[in-house]
Amino acid sequence: MKTCIACGMPMTKPSDYPLQDESRDYCIYCARPDGSMQSYPEKLEGTVRFLIRTQGIDEKAARELAVRTLAKLPAWKGRTP
Secondary structure, three states: OEEOOOOOOEEOOHHHOHHHOOOOOOOHHHEOOOOOEOOHHHHHHHHHHHHHHHHOOOHHHHHHHHHHHHHOOHHHOOOOO
């Protein structure tokens, strides 16, 4: 089992991978429709929206949490918003 380098999601089945390509190091939620990996700004905005929707927190808190969370992941180490 792999873990997505861009969001940390466990990838356990082919449908978890972009275009079902298990050689990718990132998941379907971190991919664009063509299978390429989203940019940091795209992932940050998506994570903020996800946190607002699922955690019920305001945008400022969601953005701060998203920045801290993404900074721990291999794809975004050393990145700043």
